[in-house]
Amino acid sequence: MARIVGIDLGTTNSLVAYMNGxxxxxxxxxxxxxxxxxxxxxxxxxxxxxxxxxxxLVRNPxxxxxxxxxxxxxxxxxxxxxxxxxxxxxxxxxxxxxxxxGNKSLTPxxxxxxxxxxxxxxxxxxxxxxxRKAVITVPxxxxxxxxxxxxxxxxxxxxxxxxxVNEPTAASLAYGLQKRKQGIxxxxxxxxxxxxxxxxxxxxGIFEVLATNGNTHLGGDDFDxxxxxxxxxxxxxxxxxxxxxxxxxxxxxxxxxxxxxCRLSTDTETVVEVPxxxxxxxxxxxxxxxxxxxxxxxxxxxxLAPCRQALADAGLPATDVDEVVLVGGSTRMPLVQQRVQALxxxxxxxxxxxxxxxxxxxxVQADILSGGIQDxxxxxxxxxxxxxxxxxGVMSSLIRRNxxxxxxxxxxxxTFVDGQTSVxxxxxxxxxxxxxxxxxxxxxxxxxxxxxxxVPRIEVTFMIDxxxxxxxxxxxxxxxxxxxxxxxxxxxxxxxxxxRMIRDSFVYAKQxxxxxxxxxxxxxxxxxxxxTEKALARAGNLATPEELAAIQAAVANLKSAMAGTDHRALRxxxxxxxxxxxxxxxxxxxxxxxxALKDKKLSDVT
Amino acid sequence: xxxxxxxxxxARSMCWHCQSDIGGEYFCNQCVKVQPLSKDMDYFxxxxxxxxxxxDTARLETKFYELSRVFHPDFFEGKSEMERAxxxxxxxxxxxxxxxxxxxLQRVEYLLRLEAGAAKDIPGKAPxxxxxxxxxxxxxxEAFHAATAENDAKTLARAGELLRGAxxxxxxxxxxxxxxxxxxxxxxxxxxxxPPHDQTQTATKERTLKEMRDLLSxxxxxxxxxxxxxxxxx
Ligand SMILES: Nc1ncnc2c1ncn2[C@@H]1O[C@H](COP(=O)(O)OP(=O)(O)OP(=O)(O)O)[C@@H](O)[C@H]1O
Ligand SMILES: [Mg+2]
Numbered sequence: 001m002a003r004i005v006g007i008d009l010g011t012t013n014s015l016v017a018y019m020n021g022x023x024x025x026x027x028x029x030x031x032x033x034x035x036x037x038x039x040x041x042x043x044x045x046x047x048x049x050x051x052x053x054x055x056x057l058v059r060n061p062x063x064x065x066x067x068x069x070x071x072x073x074x075x076x077x078x079x080x081x082x083x084x085x086x087x088x089x090x091x092x093x094x095x096x097x098x099x100x101x102g103n104k105s106l107t108p109x110x111x112x113x114x115x116x117x118x119x120x121x122x123x124x125x126x127x128x129x130x131x132r133k134a135v136i137t138v139p140x141x142x143x144x145x146x147x148x149x150x151x152x153x154x155x156x157x158x159x160x161x162x163x164x165v166n167e168p169t170a171a172s173l174a175y176g177l178q179k180r181k182q183g184i185x186x187x188x189x190x191x192x193x194x195x196x197x198x199x200x201x202x203x204x205g206i207f208e209v210l211a212t213n214g215n216t217h218l219g220g221d222d223f224d225x226x227x228x229x230x231x232x233x234x235x236x237x238x239x240x241x242x243x244x245x246x247x248x249x250x251x252x253x254x255x256x257x258x259x260x261x262c263r264l265s266t267d268t269e270t271v272v273e274v275p276x277x278x279x280x281x282x283x284x285x286x287x288x289x290x291x292x293x294x295x296x297x298x299x300x301x302x303x304l305a306p307c308r309q310a311l312a313d314a315g316l317p318a319t320d321v322d323e324v325v326l327v328g329g330s331t332r333m334p335l336v337q338q339r340v341q342a343l344x345x346x347x348x349x350x351x352x353x354x355x356x357x358x359x360x361x362x363x364v365q366a367d368i369l370s371g372g373i374q375d376x377x378x379x380x381x382x383x384x385x386x387x388x389x390x391x392x393g394v395m396s397s398l399i400r401r402n403x404x405x406x407x408x409x410x411x412x413x414x415t416f417v418d419g420q421t422s423v424x425x426x427x428x429x430x431x432x433x434x435x436x437x438x439x440x441x442x443x444x445x446x447x448x449x450x451x452x453x454x455v456p457r458i459e460v461t462f463m464i465d466x467x468x469x470x471x472x473x474x475x476x477x478x479x480x481x482x483x484x485x486x487x488x489x490x491x492x493x494x495x496x497x498x499x500r501m502i503r504d505s506f507v508y509a510k511q512x513x514x515x516x517x518x519x520x521x522x523x524x525x526x527x528x529x530x531x532t533e534k535a536l537a538r539a540g541n542l543a544t545p546e547e548l549a550a551i552q553a554a555v556a557n558l559k560s561a562m563a564g565t566d567h568r569a570l571r572x573x574x575x576x577x578x579x580x581x582x583x584x585x586x587x588x589x590x591x592x593x594x595x596a597l598k599d600k601k602l603s604d605v606t
Numbered sequence: 607x608x609x610x611x612x613x614x615x616x617a618r619s620m621c622w623h624c625q626s627d628i629g630g631e632y633f634c635n636q637c638v639k640v641q642p643l644s645k646d647m648d649y650f651x652x653x654x655x656x657x658x659x660x661x662d663t664a665r666l667e668t669k670f671y672e673l674s675r676v677f678h679p680d681f682f683e684g685k686s687e688m689e690r691a692x693x694x695x696x697x698x699x700x701x702x703x704x705x706x707x708x709x710x711l712q713r714v715e716y717l718l719r720l721e722a723g724a725a726k727d728i729p730g731k732a733p734x735x736x737x738x739x740x741x742x743x744x745x746x747x748e749a750f751h752a753a754t755a756e757n758d759a760k761t762l763a764r765a766g767e768l769l770r771g772a773x774x775x776x777x778x779x780x781x782x783x784x785x786x787x788x789x790x791x792x793x794x795x796x797x798x799x800x801p802p803h804d805q806t807q808t809a810t811k812e813r814t815l816k817e818m819r820d821l822l823s824x825x826x827x828x829x830x831x832x833x834x835x836x837x838x839x840x
Contacts, residue, residue, distance in 0.1 A: 001684050144607050162683060206671045369683040377671075377678055404701040406679065406694050427607065442607050463610070465694060466679045470607040485609050492607075 004133040004162055004370050005123050006362025008170075009112060009150065011069040011193030011219060012329065014038050015359035016119040016134075018127075019367040024174055024360035027126045035355060036122070039066045040114045042102040045518065045565060047508055049118040057255060061087040061247035063101045067221055070193045071097045071108040072153075073145030073491050085225055085254070087247035095491045109149050109493065110501050113156035114508070120157060134159045135366040137358050139194040140166035141214030141306075141383045143429050144441045144470050145491040151469070152493055156501045162369055164467035167191075168198035169209055169380050170361030171327040175352060176202050177364055177376065183322035184210075186310075188340050188348065189358075190303060191328035193219040197307045199314040199321070205375040211313035211402045212383050213306035218299065220261070220330040226295040227257035227287065231272070234285060239276065249277055264289045265332045293335045300339050307343055313402050324348040327357055379404055382464050389426035389435040398462050401431065408463040412477070419450040423458065427470070440490040446474055447484050458483055518567035525562050525574050529555065532581055539588040547584055554580040617644035622688070632676060640677070640689055643696045648720060649703035657721075658798050659714055659791035661707065670704040714787070714818055717794075722815045730827035731820070736779060740831070743772040750838065766839065773835050776828050783825045790818050 006017045006024070013035040017026045026034040033051070041048045041056035041064040048056060056064040065088050071079060076092035083090060089100040098105040116136075123131045136159075138150050147164050154161035168187035175185070182202050189196040196214035200207055231253050235241040243250040256272045263270040268289045273282050311318055324340060326348045331337065340348050352360075367373050382405050387397040398409040413423050423446045430438030448456045457477035464470055474483035493501070532555060540548070554577040561573035620627060621634035621641065628634050628641055643652075650657045653669045675681070677700055682693040706712045715728060732740055750765035752758075797811050 148607060163680075203667075204671070206674070208671075368680050371681075371684075377675055377680060379674060379678075403705065406698045407701050408695075408698040444609075463694070463698060466697075471610045472607060473610040487607070487609055489607065 001370050002133055004366035006366045007134050007136045008359035011067050014115050016123050017359040017363035019363050024363040026356050038115050040111050049114050058251050061251040065099050068108045068111045073149040075491050087250045109153040112153035116157035133162050135163045135362045136161050137165050137167045137170045137362050139216050140168050140196040140212040141216050143439055147469050148492050152498050156505050165365050167358045168196045171357045172200050173364040174357045174360035175325050185323045186321045187325045189327035190330040191219050193221050195303050197310045199310050206377050208379045209381045211310040213310040222299055223296045224257045228253050264292050318344050326350040327354050384429040387428050393435045395428050395435045395438055405464050406466055411460050413458045415453050415456050418453050421448055442487050442489045444485050444487040521567045521570040535588050542587040543584045550580040617642045640692050642692050643699050649707055652703050658795040673700050718819055728822050731823040732827050733824040739775050776832050780828050783821050787821050
């Protein structure tokens with residue numbers, strides 16, 4: 001079977017992991033770093049992702065997008081509150097957010113696909129083979145649209161998403177594999193953008209999720225913003241400065257705030273220094289840990305209600321939880337650890353690297369799906385109640401939250417007037433009474449042959465698969481035939497849109513490759529120029545006048561190629577300079593060798 | 607969300623793939639393809655349990671885990687589209703069966719459906735001995751709402767107190783209903799152990815089923831009232 005990798009597509013950082021024999025292992029990049037920042041930047045010569053894009057955050061803030069996971073499966077109205085924190089522009093089309101970067105308008109799945117491609121390339125370089133299949137993790141509390149958007153991102157990146165796994169459950173797999181534990185565990189996952197809590201029962205290799213809850217819009221990003229707000233206020237008061245129209249400053253504040261927050265997890269006090277625009281000196285501010293804790297206290301508190309709800313849904317008192325596992329970078333904050341400890345009455349575990357454990361779990365699930373590990377099985381649940389809108393705008397529930405998946409429900413539909421040829425169905429997810437207070441997933445139309453009212457009987461099956469994604473089938477009860485359905489996703493891409501994006505992504509990829517090749521050639525050109533200059537300085541006297549003239553001409557030629565954008569011209573120029581300086585280099589080498597040999601005895605050399 | 611256009615093969619006595627006789631096995635003896643579980647299969651049979659109301663939950667769980675290892679889609683990745691569809695459908699049935707039997711109330715409702723063809727959702731019915739109390743409670747509720755609207759603190763406090771009293775009555779009723787239900791569970795299980803062979807015993811069986819149904823109906827009413835009250839008093 002083709003290799004399946006495990007991917008943690010995070011708000012802040014993403015990782016790819018695989019099963020190395022019996023040990024899940026994160027695949028490092030060329031510099032040995034395991035985390036790929038989930039950042040994409042657009043430069044005149046193409047898209048950059050990961051660390052390269054991170055460098056563009058301050059230099060190129062309007063065209064560098066991050067925390068895109070917060071926009072997956074969302075409309076613009078869902079995120080109006082936080083727009084002011086992003087230096088890039090957002091719009092909406094057909095219920096899907098678009099990010100404006102450069103002259104392009106891209107959807108969150110397309111941006112995420114670029115991050116996925118980076119991970120895919122990393123894995124491909126590591127294995128020396130093409131990777132086509134992946135398990136991708138999502139927050140447990142992601143709804144159907146958000147899950148579908150993640151699957152679309154995979155498709156656009158050229159990956160078949162063989163399974164969507166919930167992040168806390170993935171973490172429990174990595175944890176359970178290592179510890180071989182039995183009992184009830186609670187996984188508390190607070191990352192950059194999302195919060196999840198899952199309560200699981202581990203017994204003889206079965207990982208049964210009893211309940212899950214969370215908030216897909218709560219994480220470290222929100223903590224950073226509290227610090228940014230204080231700094232923005234300071235700047236206004238002390239320097240009459242506003243970040244309005246100063247995306248660089250806005251970005252600078254966010255980055256310094258995040259760094260300060262992280263430092264305050266170990267230090268009790270820290271200084272933030274931000275250069276002011278137009279060389280007006282610096283803004284300095286001391287933050288204490290106590291101050292930070294006061295600023296974010298309500299946010300940390302906000303994670304506790306979902307924990308209590310999950311316990312209640314699992315039918316367990318907090319004291320029945322045997323172990324609490326912490327996942328996600330934000331659980332490094334002492335305040336978070338204290339609160340979790342107080343709620344569950346036990347010291348939480350954090351010995352597994354909270355940045356990596358989700359990706360490791362994804363690799364474990366990938367191995368299970370490949371038929372590797374056979375004694376472990378994950379039984380997950382659907383996090384939100386699924387229902388349809390009925391008379392009076394009320395939601396009638398079909399599948400309750402925390403139902404073990406796969407699961408299905410059937411519903412019979414008929415007509416109310418003679419000759420009616422279609423029935424509209426509005427699908428919802430959420431815990432509220434009224435349809436309008438829940439999340440709209442899609443509206444679809446059942447086509448029905450004209451008949452007297454009440455005669456048609458169409459049975460619709462709502463199946464939530466192991467990915468937590470809804471599949472709908474409709475069948476005419478009388479004829480047994482499958483009925484056609486027309487769906488309009490409320491916050492999602494249509495199949496045709498995804499197809500187009502897959503094609504577009506190849507165009508971007510070409511640009512990316514060209515950009516990468518150009519950068520590599522530039523680096524090479526710079527180093528050969530430096531080497532030539534050194535050689536001329538040390539051994540210019542060894543070269544004949546013809547050689548010298550040829551070298552100088554080739555240097556000039558290379559310098560002009562470096563000013564252009566054509567990487568092929570650059571390669572040519574490098575090649576020419578290499579040739580021109582070859583004999584000089586050889587002479588230099590020989591003289592260096594003689595120099596070195598002077599002091600040595602003959603016996604040392606032979 | 608996705609639209610599925612394929613239909614599943616229905617459970618039959620022959621393998622959907624090679625048409626050989628499967629004799630109720632999960633996998634075909636000939637081609638080893640997984641077979642669809644019948645949608646009408648009784649959940650007790652599914653777990654190899656007698657149709658009793660007090661069940662061995664540890665055994666239920668063990669059996670559930672065992673069957674999950676047989677049918678879960680994780681073990682069908684890379685198999686044919688049809689086998690994956692069967693695994694998905696079977697897992698859905700299995701999960702539904704486990705959920706139903708694990709919870710005693712869902713269990714007895716399911717048993718009533720099997721044994722007496724009761725409706726899926728048993729409609730609520732007010733317990734006769736509580737008629738008066740319920741009528742009074744309605745009055746207190748009205749008073750409570752009126753007082754809230756008029757900001758009349760004194761009446762509000764009084765109505766609140768009366769409603770809390772009513773809540774106690776309802777809770778006591780709920781406990782009584784559940785106790786009786788537990789007794790009926792025992793009675794039913796004895797009847798299952800010694801299947802009735804005369805008329806009176808058959809009549810006892812039917813009476814027991816009917817009483818359980820009435821109890822559930824009353825309980826459902828009481829639970830609804832309690833939920834309302836809790837919301838109002840919160
Ligand atoms: N030492 C630290 N103290 C406080 N916060 C930290 C620390 N280290 C990392 N973080 C925060 O953790 C967050 C990133 O965590 P992580 O990588 O787990 O998130 P993610 O997986 O990208 O996001 P999500 O799981 O929400 O999609 C950031 O907000 C970062 O600032
Ligand atoms: Mg994460």
